[in-house]
Amino acid sequence: xxxxxxxxxxxxxxxxxxxxxxxxxxxxxxxxxxxxxxxxxxxxxxxxxxxxxxxxxxxxxxxxxxxx
Numbered sequence: 001x002x003x004x005x006x007x008x009x010x011x012x013x014x015x016x017x018x019x020x021x022x023x024x025x026x027x028x029x030x031x032x033x034x035x036x037x038x039x040x041x042x043x044x045x046x047x048x049x050x051x052x053x054x055x056x057x058x059x060x061x062x063x064x065x066x067x068x
Contacts, residue, residue, distance in 0.1 A: 028053045 028049050035048025 023057060024053065027056060031056075 031052030032045055032049030035052065036042070036045035039045055039048065
């Protein structure tokens with residue numbers, strides 16, 4: 001058994017939850033809808049929705065890194 005046990009506390013704020021809802025759900029729904037109109041295929045639209053959401057999140061991170 002480990003003698004050095006750690007106790008971690010994670011704090012989830014209201015802003016974190018709202019950011020998750022705004023980015024993941026709303027943005028994902030919008031990118032899925034656009035991909036569905038382009039591809040007319042549920043599988044491709046799902047992949048497009050996921051890729052669009054992840055791409056936009058990474059662009060924001062990249063913009064924040066370049067702004068420093």
